[in-house]
Amino acid sequence: MYTVSVKASQAYEVHIGTGLLEQVGSVARTCAGGTKALIVTDSNVGPLYAGIVSASLEAADYACTTYTFLAGEAQKYASTYLDILDTLARSQLSRDDLVVAVGGGVTGDLAGFAAATYLRGINYIQVPTSLLAQVDSSVGGKCGIDLEQGKNLAGAFWQPRAVLADVGCLATLTPEVFSDGCGEIIKHAVLADPELFQLLHDIPLSLDVLHANIAGVAAVIARSIEIKRNIVEADEREAGARALLNLGHSIGHAIEHLEAYQRGHGSCVAAGMVAIARAAAASGACEEDVPTAIDQVSTAMGLDTSIAWGAEAIFKAALSDKKRHADTITLVIPHAIGTCALTTVALKDFYDIIASGIRKDA
Ligand SMILES: NC(=O)c1ccc[n+]([C@@H]2O[C@H](COP(=O)([O-])OP(=O)(O)OC[C@H]3O[C@@H](n4cnc5c(N)ncnc54)[C@H](O)[C@@H]3O)[C@@H](O)[C@H]2O)c1
Numbered sequence: 001m002y003t004v005s006v007k008a009s010q011a012y013e014v015h016i017g018t019g020l021l022e023q024v025g026s027v028a029r030t031c032a033g034g035t036k037a038l039i040v041t042d043s044n045v046g047p048l049y050a051g052i053v054s055a056s057l058e059a060a061d062y063a064c065t066t067y068t069f070l071a072g073e074a075q076k077y078a079s080t081y082l083d084i085l086d087t088l089a090r091s092q093l094s095r096d097d098l099v100v101a102v103g104g105g106v107t108g109d110l111a112g113f114a115a116a117t118y119l120r121g122i123n124y125i126q127v128p129t130s131l132l133a134q135v136d137s138s139v140g141g142k143c144g145i146d147l148e149q150g151k152n153l154a155g156a157f158w159q160p161r162a163v164l165a166d167v168g169c170l171a172t173l174t175p176e177v178f179s180d181g182c183g184e185i186i187k188h189a190v191l192a193d194p195e196l197f198q199l200l201h202d203i204p205l206s207l208d209v210l211h212a213n214i215a216g217v218a219a220v221i222a223r224s225i226e227i228k229r230n231i232v233e234a235d236e237r238e239a240g241a242r243a244l245l246n247l248g249h250s251i252g253h254a255i256e257h258l259e260a261y262q263r264g265h266g267s268c269v270a271a272g273m274v275a276i277a278r279a280a281a282a283s284g285a286c287e288e289d290v291p292t293a294i295d296q297v298s299t300a301m302g303l304d305t306s307i308a309w310g311a312e313a314i315f316k317a318a319l320s321d322k323k324r325h326a327d328t329i330t331l332v333i334p335h336a337i338g339t340c341a342l343t344t345v346a347l348k349d350f351y352d353i354i355a356s357g358i359r360k361d362a
């Protein structure tokens with residue numbers, strides 16, 4: 001088992017290992033008080049894992065109820081968020097009580113945002129069950145919902161009391177959803193860890209690798225979380241450096257929006273990383289072999305890095321990016337594997353960057 005400590009406005013520990021679902025109640029007792037807990041989960045994860053988590057919470061003297069929503073990004077909207085708030089109020093949870101997110105990134109983002117705003121903020125625990133949620137979304141406190149205009153346009157920074165990433169849960173993911181989580185691991189490697197990138201190149205992660213070497217996958221998850229933790233600790237509320245975690249996202253979020261969220265977040269981020277690396281390499285800002293290396297590692301782990309959209313459509317969709325100011329946008333530019341930096345460019349130059357990044361012959 002690995003434990004990664006996060007020292008943010010609210011300090012907490014991220015536990016990575018197996019058999020952790022059964023420990024949610026006892027961990028909750030050590031880091032949060034209260035007498036009631038609301039589990040938030042989705043229609044795929046609930047039937048598999050909510051019962052184990054609920055039993056564990058009941059054994060730790062929490063009166064536990066479960067809220068289940070229909071799985072999918074389409075539910076990461078205001079109506080589901082408001083429904084969770086209504087459920088919290090109807091169940092009369094008080095300021096001492098607890099929300100427990102059991103599921104992927106959609107569940108964590110919804111439950112975290114509800115916890116951040118119900119009674120102006122109550123405790124919550126993240127129990128991430130997808131690879132993406134374990135390596136990225138359950139850590140760092142970003143939570144929120146999508147609006148018609150784009151991804152994550154309403155939200156909060158609200159740190160959990162604890163994160164329990166039970167790697168055993170990954171065995172029930174579809175190969176596509178498992179692959180999708182690899183997009184954010186590759187992002188962390190490109191940001192800060194050439195050795196991790198090499199490891200992913202040599203041993204591309206897959207469900208087969210999980211079954212053959214669950215301890216090895218847990219080690220990669222822990223390393224990925226450490227990379228994110230280091231950035232979050234330096235800049236919890238994204239005044240500067242935390243924006244690095246947006247590598248591949250300006251274009252990636254635009255693709256997600258254009259494709260009506262039918263394509264996974266990790267795949268869109270991988271496509272966005274390849275495009276921005278290609279544009280950076282074309283301008284001489286990035287080592288020449290980086291775009292191909294990111295593309296190969298992504299493809300080897302089952303990610304689709306293709307982009308079917310023109311520069312104009314992507315540019316328009318990317319204007320809702322939170323790193324956009326009046327007529328500039330801050331981009332995360334890869335210079336080499338393990339070295340990236342923030343650069344602010346005029347919007348008209350951003351258009352050219354997109355065009356250069358998606359050019360097929362580049
Ligand atoms: N807050 C953050 O810092 C942050 C970081 C990265 C991504 N995100 C957000 O996370 C979301 C993507 O997360 P995701 O890919 O986990 O999406 P998701 O929550 O929709 O999960 C993907 C699918 O896997 C299923 N699933 C999850 N765990 C399972 C398991 N163990 N067994 C079987 N099925 C399981 C879900 O039901 C769903 O159908 C996006 O909304 C993205 O914007 C947030």
Ligand SMILES: O=C(O)C(=O)C[C@@H](O)[C@H](O)[C@H](O)COP(=O)(O)O
Binds near residue numbers: 152
């Ligand atoms: O934690 C962060 O900071 C991130 O940017 C992590 C991203 O992987 C994640 O997709 C996040 O939700 C994006 O945030 P946004 O502010 O660009 O909506």
Ligand SMILES: [Zn+2]
Binds near residue numbers: 184265
């Ligand atoms: Zn992301």
